[in-house]
Amino acid sequence: MVQKEEILKALSEIIDPDLHKDIVSLGFIKELVISDGTVSFAIELTTPACPVKNQFKMAAEKLVGELDGVKKVHVTMTARNARNDQSENGLKGVKQIIAVASAKGGVGKSTVAATLACELHDQGYKTGLLDTDLFGPSLPTLFNITKPGVYQRNDMMIPIEKDGLKLMSFGFLLGDSPAIMRGPMVSGYMQQILLKVDWGELDYLVIDMPPGTGDIQLTLSQTIQVDGAVIVTTRAALSLVDVARGILMFERVGVPMLGVVENMSHFICDNCSKEHYIFGEAKAPGERFGLDTLAQIPLEPGRGRNMEGYKSNDLNKSLVENVARALGKVTAEKIVPPEVRQEGDTVIFHWQDNKEWKINAVHLRSSCRCALCVDEYSGEKILNDEDIPKDIKVESTSPLGNYAMAISWSDGHSSGIFPYNQLEELSK
Template sequence: MVTEEIILKELSKIIDPDFQRDIVSLGFVQDMVIDGATVSFTIELTTPACPLSPVFQKQAIDLVGDIDGVETVLVNMTARKREDRQLTAEDSGLKDVKYILAVSSCKGGVGKSTVAAMLAKTLGARGVKVGLLDADIYGPSIPTLFNLHEPGVRATAENQFIPQEAEGVKLMSFGFLMGDGPAVLRGPMVAQYTQQLLHGVVWGELDYLIIDMPPGTGDIQLTISQSVQIDASVIVTTPHQLSLTDVRKGIMMFDKVNVPVLGVVENMAYFICDGCDKKHYIFGEAGGKTLEERFGLETIAELPMTGSLSGSLDALDGSEIANETTDIIIRTLGKKVLEKVERPEVVHDAKTITLTWPDGETSTVSNTALRRACSCALCVDEMTRAPLLDPKSIPMDIHAEKVGIIGNYAIMVDWSDGHNTGFFPYSTIRELAKGPETAGCGSEACGCK
């Protein structure tokens, strides 16, 4: 006899690679019905259009179909319903949008708009309901990327903009209003137009709205982040040190407005020689590693220097670059949705800083050792990564005056010597805690030895 227990036992063999747990213990299997030799159930994943959806569906059909007495298996693949979004505007056009993802950069010219458009277009080609909002008032790129240069936007009787549609994507940009003319606007007008583009557009029901953020961390970025509950963000940069330097600003901005950062997309990371097919890292190969060491953020994708990532998006249609990058971002978002934010409790005193996680793990590091490990631009040369901080210049009584938590990956310390620009990833603190200077600075002069 076919029972629910037997079916769940088989389904527990399906392991989600992102969580390293089976789909039964994750609560993905729901609404099971056994009707004679027919078994039907739902697998509810964390986000729409998860690339693992067809994989899980096939595995479920095969596993349950092999059970004695089962002839037909019906698997309905769905995504978890999001809680009602907090919106600052009444009758906002965002009310039926499931997930909002911001694609950001702190420096212009790193390929942010191309990545945002590539993500939206790839999702649209898969049949996902997706919109793309070009929030850059002064330098809109979406009209060029989608080759839509005819100025003018249709509106409803309630004066809400109707987005244009191209290649399965709903599009809205200030460039549709201005055409090729410059946007000569002061701050209050920019904020007003930004609010209109956010809330005054008839987006309808969307699985994802991708916001192509303007570069930098100014008023427009804060207006967007504070008036819309953004589910997550991706920061686009290049391996060049001038771009990496500004990543810190983006991390801090999103942290201040409680927007999780999924990770970094490193554009122009390398190029592949057409003669030998070898990857050449012309800006250096350690860009992603440097970001993780400095900020605790993972580089989730590396994109090559290629003609297909400049200008028209036509060359990216169905490409391996577009599909792999989109899969990684959506899977990382899904993991973030289910992931419990377990921030450590931080205690600091005259000699040490201690982090204690909810599971009981504790890491203690001396103030001197942590101050010496700072990798900010004042302590480490940004071009050569050579140390600039003289350990002898650190006061013997160095201590933290204030410790703040950045996202779910690092702390930031205001030191008694006035230094406050360094990020200290949890991985760095854990590593330092294993060393010989865990309990003190190691100096006889201050009594730590």
């Protein structure tokens, strides 16, 4: 009879393309049972929308089926439920929560959140969309819901369903009435819509967050366990200035960053098909902050219209695939950040494997890519190196997920985010 060790050895040939490890060492194999030549097991993925799940299943069936003594192979594909034991509320049946945020209004965040939710639903995943903008809810307009008729069951609000997609919004509760209220009342409403909606079983809940980085956003981030955040921005200078604040807010409350969606990135001429970058062709926002660019969405007539009768397209499919890959990475990967110290005029980043990056402090400060140091339109450097004190010191550092380090300096500059790949290049 085939042995468990033989099966695991065969399955260890399957490598996750994003995590670069085999699925056995990653702990994906669950509930392995061998009975009369029939082998059954589950492959537990980090996220339901894993883009390579079908390849994993076919490879597993083939590799195990070729072993001596194996007559049948039953493979079940599952996904981790990230909710913890504290989820005795409407979120307890939700596998993963994705926050879609922007540090500034007017960048198309709500449209991106609705597109992400619609595409996930279109691909067959049980999906919900929660609009938490108390002062400017967009979901009723996006889905043309004028009389929602929200009702309660067992002291829980029941979401509205549109063709199987579950929806909830402050706009359903307040109607057209203006929301005029102070902080404590706002927090109470936020707690209610976060915890008192019965979503049932969902693969994904997409949360359309209010714009900004204030108390409301902090309350939301700290009330529930968010699995990853997507920042929506444009290349416009006013939008990019606030992106760093949004990234820092999520990192400081323990919400992993998934990446950046660059909305209104460009428009494509209908005569010559040339791409025109109306906000300039400087580095993409994701690259500047060390994050993946999940999508570059052009200005086009069909975007931002009513989401009824949603139709999928290649760009939206790519957005979902990139978000799913990013979720898989942050769920499985836990990088220990480097220790940072300064010796004289050298800043040293010491990694757990004893690798060190040594960078001159003035050179490091000069290499900052933030909006105060680099022109947002041209990408040209505006920081004058002569203004950097020769004895400049690192005051404090904050690791940002698996991708970057935020550094505050003795000259008062504190908005610099240095991607690890940039630091590695500077150390060479």
